[in-house]
Amino acid sequence: MQEKSPGELNVIVRAKELARQVIEVTQKSPKQFRYTFVSKLQNLSLDVIESLYRANDTFVAEEPDMREKLRIRLDYQHKALTDLRILAYMADLARENKVILPRQHEQISRMSADCMKMLGGWMNSDKKRFGSR
Numbered sequence: 001m002q003e004k005s006p007g008e009l010n011v012i013v014r015a016k017e018l019a020r021q022v023i024e025v026t027q028k029s030p031k032q033f034r035y036t037f038v039s040k041l042q043n044l045s046l047d048v049i050e051s052l053y054r055a056n057d058t059f060v061a062e063e064p065d066m067r068e069k070l071r072i073r074l075d076y077q078h079k080a081l082t083d084l085r086i087l088a089y090m091a092d093l094a095r096e097n098k099v100i101l102p103r104q105h106e107q108i109s110r111m112s113a114d115c116m117k118m119l120g121g122w123m124n125s126d127k128k129r130f131g132s133r
Contacts, residue, residue: 011118012052015080018111019045022087025104029094037094044087048115051080060130070130077123081116088112 022045026038055076060069088109095105 009052009056009122011115011122012049012056014111014115014118015045015049015052018087018108018115019049021111022108025100025108029099033094033097033099037090037097037099041087041090041094044083044090048080048083048087051076051083052119055080060126066130070126073126074123077119077126081119081123084112084116084119 019042022041026041029038055073058069058073058076060066060073063069091100091105091108091112094100095102100108
């Protein structure tokens with residue numbers, strides 16, 4: 001488990017753990033799936049981290065462009081959420097095709113669900129903080 005950097009959101013820390021797990025698991029996958037499932041799973045896990053960083057770095061403050069900044073942040077959050085859902089589905093397919101083991105699939109699914117739950121909490125928090133403005 002990685003140590004949290006100061007000011008880093010828990011959802012980002014969890015997404016990094018998920019990416020590490022996906023990369024570790026897929027390194028042992030059959031070579032015939034390297035350019036389909038393996039690259040897709042790895043890229044999705046990295047895309048999630050990128051979107052979360054971009055969302056977190058979109059600073060929202062009481063300014064004239066606050067609504068636009070909120071929209072941008074929400075777009076990044078939604079992209080991360082969608083990528084997490086696709087990642088979970090791709091992990092299902094990878095298990096069905098014996099690219100990853102059932103226990104590896106279970107772990108990736110659990111970690112993806114944790115990230116989705118935390119991301120949903122972050123989105124709800126933003127909605128409560130900025131929703132009426």
